[in-house]
Amino acid sequence: METAVIDLAYLASAVxxxxxxxxxxxxxxxxxxxxxxxxxxxxxxxxxLFLYDILSWPMMIAGVVLGGxxxxxxxxxxxxxxxxxxxAVFNGFGGLASALVAGAELGQYVEGSAIDQDPFTGVIxxxxxxxxxxxxxxxxxxxxxxxxxSGWLSGNPTSFPGMRVVTxxxxxxxxxxxxxxxxxxxxxxxxxxxxxxxxPVVYAAAxxxxxxxxxxxxxxxxxxxxxxxxxxxxxNSYSGLAASATGFVLDNTALIVSGTLVGAAGLILTxxxxxxxxxxxANVMLGGFGGDGxxxxxxxxxxxxxxxxSPDDTAILLSYAERVIIVPGYGLAVAQAQHELRExxxxxxxxxxxxxxxxxxxxxxxxxxxxVLLAEANVSYDKLYEMDEVNSEFxxxxxxxxxGANDVVNPxxxxxxxxxxxxxxxxxxxxxxxxxVIKRSLSPGYSxxxxxxxxxxxxxxxxxxxxxxxxxxxxxxxxxxxx
Amino acid sequence: MLNNIIxxxxxxxxxxxxxxxxxxxxxxxxxxGANAISGITIxxxxxxxxxxxxxxxxxxxxGALVVATINVVGGFLVTDRMLKMFAKKERGAANVDAAQVxxxx
Numbered sequence: 374m375e376t377a378v379i380d381l382a383y384l385a386s387a388v389x390x391x392x393x394x395x396x397x398x399x400x401x402x403x404x405x406x407x408x409x410x411x412x413x414x415x416x417x418x419x420x421x422l423f424l425y426d427i428l429s430w431p432m433m434i435a436g437v438v439l440g441g442x443x444x445x446x447x448x449x450x451x452x453x454x455x456x457x458x459x460x461a462v463f464n465g466f467g468g469l470a471s472a473l474v475a476g477a478e479l480g481q482y483v484e485g486s487a488i489d490q491d492p493f494t495g496v497i498x499x500x501x502x503x504x505x506x507x508x509x510x511x512x513x514x515x516x517x518x519x520x521x522x523s524g525w526l527s528g529n530p531t532s533f534p535g536m537r538v539v540t541x542x543x544x545x546x547x548x549x550x551x552x553x554x555x556x557x558x559x560x561x562x563x564x565x566x567x568x569x570x571x572x573p574v575v576y577a578a579a580x581x582x583x584x585x586x587x588x589x590x591x592x593x594x595x596x597x598x599x600x601x602x603x604x605x606x607x608x609n610s611y612s613g614l615a616a617s618a619t620g621f622v623l624d625n626t627a628l629i630v631s632g633t634l635v636g637a638a639g640l641i642l643t644x645x646x647x648x649x650x651x652x653x654x655a656n657v658m659l660g661g662f663g664g665d666g667x668x669x670x671x672x673x674x675x676x677x678x679x680x681x682x683s684p685d686d687t688a689i690l691l692s693y694a695e696r697v698i699i700v701p702g703y704g705l706a707v708a709q710a711q712h713e714l715r716e717x718x719x720x721x722x723x724x725x726x727x728x729x730x731x732x733x734x735x736x737x738x739x740x741x742x743x744x745v746l747l748a749e750a751n752v753s754y755d756k757l758y759e760m761d762e763v764n765s766e767f768x769x770x771x772x773x774x775x776x777g778a779n780d781v782v783n784p785x786x787x788x789x790x791x792x793x794x795x796x797x798x799x800x801x802x803x804x805x806x807x808x809x810v811i812k813r814s815l816s817p818g819y820s821x822x823x824x825x826x827x828x829x830x831x832x833x834x835x836x837x838x839x840x841x842x843x844x845x846x847x848x849x850x851x852x853x854x855x856x
Numbered sequence: 857m858l859n860n861i862i863x864x865x866x867x868x869x870x871x872x873x874x875x876x877x878x879x880x881x882x883x884x885x886x887x888x889g890a891n892a893i894s895g896i897t898i899x900x901x902x903x904x905x906x907x908x909x910x911x912x913x914x915x916x917x918x919g920a921l922v923v924a925t926i927n928v929v930g931g932f933l934v935t936d937r938m939l940k941m942f943a944k945k946e947r948g949a950a951n952v953d954a955a956q957v958x959x960x961x
Contacts, residue, residue, distance in 0.1 A: 383899075386896075390893050394890070397878050397882055398878055398879070398882075399879075403882055403885060403943075407932060407935045408936070410889060414893070414896065414928055414932070417899050421902045429905070433902060437921065439925070440922040440923065440928075440929065441929045444927070444931075445929060445933060447934070449937075453938075456938075459930075460884075460888050463930060464891055466924070466927045467895055467897065470901055470920045470921075470923045471900075473901070473919050473920035477901075477913045477920060478900075478913075480916055481913040483910075484911070484913060496857050605887075612891065612894045616895075616896055619900055621864075624860065627899060630863060632894060632897075633864050634874075634890070635891070635894040636871070637867075638887070642886075642887060732881075740884060741880055741882060741883025741885070742884050744882075745938050748942050
């Protein structure tokens with residue numbers, strides 16, 4: 374009876390997660406959705422505390438207080454620009470928690486202290502092995518992703534000769550370790566006294582964890598910094614699958630349902646990001662594409678000219694426009710110019726000019742990142758348009774203002790079949806009457822592909838730091854309005 | 857085991873169905889929120905840390921509890937912080953296209 378109540382409580386929390394995620398379909402309801410999901414978590418935790426007799430309250434309280442304190446601190450102090458790094462870390466912790474829970478479960482069998490007294494079967498060995506494998510790969514992969522995002526590891530694709538072979542060998546070793554665990558389990562079940570094979574089991578599990586740790590590193594390290602959004606989304610998926618695998622270990626419905634939901638979320642985002650770059654997941658994972666972004670701009674190619682402009686001229690152009698589309702890229706966030714940009718948009722709207730923001734799916738460094746950065750700067754989300762919604766509007770737009778974006782507005786993706794980025798969906802800013810690009814130099818973007826947009830007749834380049842340039846534009850618009 | 861596999865497959869369908877309708881604007885909060893939900897492993901960590909008899913299991917469980925709690929608490933809080941920024945502007949914006957923004961049937 375008591376277990377039935379607890380199972381129902383787990384079911385309730387799974388339902389709350391589903392409702393919570395469903396409310397994420399609209400910015401209006403999303404916050405309440407998040408609250409519902411955290412309510413679901415609370416139900417699950419409370420139900421668990423009633424599940425068994427607590428042997429060690431101090432241990433549990435210490436763990437929750439320590440983890441909760443760190444969690445609150447991280448969530449409060451993180452800058453919105455660093456959100457990808459934080460999500461990477463949280464992914465890693467999720468994976469590590471799953472792997473550790475599976476390890477603790479294994480430890481209970483080895484020490485003979487398992488609560489439920491179930492025998493250590495082949496199925497349990499398999500699920501424990503998978504939990505440790507997926508969880509640990511998620512952990513080490515996420516740490517490397519965090520390093521590449523926050524700069525303590527090079528964002529360039531890193532590899533050494535034979536790395537693919539080593540990766541395959543490690544994967545083989547991990548599978549062998551899981552197979553060994555299953556053999557030990559079935560051997561034990563067949564009669565030999567458990568926990569006599571304890572030592573080999575422990576060694577196999579430790580070997581599995583070590584192989585998985587290296588595997589996670591080798592899977593992420595060859596991938597360029599520009600592809601980290603895909604990697605973070607994929608690791609998000611893994612962290613869910615790790616929780617799900619742990620649910621199989623513990624025979625716990627709440628874990629299976631919620632882990633699988635998260636796995637699906639991560640996978641959907643991964644696919645969206647790959648589509649937005651016109652690359653397959655395999656192509657991303659094999660790595661070697663892009664880097665920190667080339668430094669030092671190339672010279673102007675022969676026979677091409679650049680039209681330079683100034684903040685003042687840009688302000689005049691914007692003031693006499695009727696329809697303006699702003700295309701922000703990650704460079705905007707690097708320059709911390711979101712607030713200045715919003716001020717320009719507000720000033721223009723006061724004059725009755727229609728202003729829209731066009732957001733490419735890979736505009737930030739994780740899915741939807743640019744939207745968060747603009748929301749932080751108080752840009753209303755109904756002014757943010759997705760690529761497919763806004764692309765047909767560029768031909769009837771007077772000014773397209775590109776700030777810190779490069780590859781996602783490169784017409785080569787549409788026109789040059791030989792280009793590495795050919796086929797990638799882009800924002801067609803070149804179709805606007807005038808395109809203004811605010812950028813420090815003519816250097817190519819993450820892809821390393823030069824951008825022909827800069828040399829077009831309708832394009833004006835404003836070479837400057839984004840923050841200075843946009844602040845200058847805002848001042849000049851104000852002066853014009855007062856005049 | 858079979859029951860668990862059935863639950864797994866059905867959850868995958870439910871998840872794909874619900875989450876593919878989330879707009880791009882909310883993808884970052886979706887990710888961090890989903891991430892907090894994957895901290896559900898905290899349930900297993902609580903059992904291991906507070907209720908197991910063995911030394912090894914308890915200490916590994918303690919480690920799991922700490923990282924899972926970071927994940928859960930940090931994940932939900934940071935998601936709320938982001939979503940608050942989206943909600944804040946909504947009150948003033950009377951011209952919100954309800955059909956476009958509101959995904960509810």
